[in-house]
Amino acid sequence: MAENGANGATGGQQAPQVKMNIMGQFVRDLSFENVMAQKGGSGEMQPDVNVQVNLDAKKRSTENQYEVSIKLNVDSKSKESRDQLFLLEIDYAGVFHIEGVPEEQLHPFLLIECPRMLFPFLRRIVSDVTRDGGYPPLNLDNIDFVQIYRAELARRQQAQQAEQTAKA
Template sequence: MAEEGDVLTDLNNNAAAGNGADTQPAAGIITQYVKDMSVENPNAPDSYQWQEQPKMDVQFNIGAEPISNEVTEVTLKMNINASTEQGTIYIVELDYCGLVGIRNIPEDQAHAFLFAEAPRILFPFARRVVADAVRDAGFPPLMVDPVDFNGLYVQQLQAKRAQEEAGGGDTPATGGDA
């Protein structure tokens, strides 16, 4: 019977080329973590008495920072502001990150993975962090609606191409905001 280590060795050997180079495409989340978080409750304790349903403003931003040739830190930033006519109820700012490993994948596919697929994978965990933070601030947990990161990515690519075709060729690369 093969040991677990033997199975991993066999998988690694099968993925290696004859010259020992790893040629199989691979992409995945190595680890994920809260990098920065802020929860503000600026009008407490008065805000606990307000009866008006809050207006929610939820903003997302996606960033990617190379750590090495094969590892990139993807940051899913969430900024949430709950307010009423009386004032701000709470503000939550979260930078939720994942270290993403990518090997032997074409640049355009790697870009799509970093700015569409990785945020999709990270989102449920970031949503849970936000829900717990809002609950811990003394309010009902906020369950942010699911986000179509792939759809947003495609929209940004199309907008960038349209802008370039209209003569705005000096636009920054897609991938900052989502």
């Protein structure tokens, strides 16, 4: 049985305590184009929904504050006729106060953890807008922000390699 003291110590250094507060959330931009209603169409249709996600983060002028946004582009077409049903674009942002995150971990923290905190609120808005537009509420599946982050890193690395190859 280990005794308290040197066996469990980590050299007297503790990992910094991470603090994150959501200072506010807001819809920066929202567009819902109800194409089917404009054409006068109605009736039961099987929608085919395509969702594109983009993330952005930037430092604010106030110390330890960052703005993180999730931009969704939701394109819905009829499975049978491929006619456009609706197009929804939303830019949803949150202002975060973050302390204790090491500099090398800040970028993934901002683009993974912060969007995870915003997503339930964004999901609710998308559900309400599509329901109010006359469609069944669109309940978005969970988004894997880790996978999006890794894909963006890989895309940037490929672009950098292609640029270096072009210069050679």
